[in-house]
Amino acid sequence: MSKRKQHSPEFKAKVALEALKGEQTAAELASRFGVHPTMIHQWKRALLEGASGVFERGSRRKPEVDEAQLQALHAKIGELAVANDFLSRKLKALGRDVRRAMIEPDHPALSIGRQCGLLSIARSSFYYTPEGESDANLALMRRIDEQFLETPFYGVRQMCWHLRNEGHGVNVKRVRRLMRLMGLMPIYQKPDTSKPAKGHKTYPYLLRGLRVDRPDQVWCADITYLPMRRGFLYLVAIMDWHTRKVLAWRISNTLEARFCVEALTEAICRFGPPQIMNTDQGSQFTAFAWTDTLRRAGVRISMDGKGRCIDNIFIERLWRSLKYECVYLHAWETGSQAKAGVGRWIRFYNHQRPHTAHGGRPPAMIYWRERQPNQPSQQELRVA
Known part of the structure; x- marks a missing residue:
């Protein structure tokens, strides 16, 4: 049985800094370091949010939490998670990638299998490392992008039919996944599109009938x-x-x-x-x-x-x-x-x-x- 992979803080910082440079895509970084793109996004966000602590008054670091207290706290959280089915149901409402990022390989009280069970994800998915998009998919994404500029009213089915007419062996599920990955949305009206994130407020459209006749208006x-x-x-x-x-x-x-x-x-x-x-x-x-x-x-x-x-x-x-x-x-x-x-x-x-x-x-x-x-x-x- 292979040893569970645990990433050190130094490794996480290295990956986050590489992501922050913007020289490589998320898929390239995931392949290079052998981690999931979601983890790269999480580590990059954590680095940016924690960077302000370096410049605190007097350049003093916050006192570190005692390791024994931290382990006791994790153990207590683990016991509560096991005992409280309500928490488990709430966690299921989160996206799979978010739940996957919550798993702690070195948790003192809960094994990875138990954490996967509580978060309702397959244990094998935690160890899976994606290889990024294939060359064929990248070429297909470019073709979809080119066609979408010509016909922005093409939805998934129309785009699938168009690609098939050009000789591409694609199905609706593949085209839908790639269009979602690219953030493409056809212009025709239909319900429940362009959704904001949960809890985010939306605002009305203010330009209808408005005469825009000067800069910075x-x-x-x-x-x-x-x-x-x-x-x-x-x-x-x-x-x-x-x-x-x-x-x-x-x-x-x-x-x-x-x-x-x-x-x-x-x-x-x-x-x-x-x-x-x-x-x-x-x-x-x-x-x-x-x-x-x-x-x-x-x-x-x-x-x-x-x-x-x-x-x-x-x-x-x-x-x-x-x-x-x-x-x-x-x-x-x-x-x-x-x-x-x-x-x-x-x-x-x-x-x-x-x-x-x-x-x-x-x-x-x-x-x-x-x-x-x-x-x-x-x-x-x-x-x-």
């Missing part, structure tokens, strides 16, 4: 999928609705609210807050960190209707241009290559690319020309 934001040679990354962008200028952007190998908030904070610091921010109802944009940042800046929050990405059509058009003019022309190996490539294209888009909505003038020119009351210097025009 309305901003919009969205997330898209970036195919890589091995795996994929996620890109978020903040755009001014009237001028179409991209104000800030971030790339991440994990799909969470933090990198979206970083882009939002940068945009507000550089350009000041808008009157309205419009997004979809994704969990990143209904998270407290995102909405609280907007409320503190005095920004009104607007969200698209369910299944209606057409409510945020301008940034959807940005993704189309970005992918056909930049992303699909390259096969990036690392996160730094993707960031450099996307950065070059966005600078070109803002300052040089003629835009139809502005009579051939680039978005940055219109943004600074119409922005009041301050006019920027030539240096600001070059860097903004």
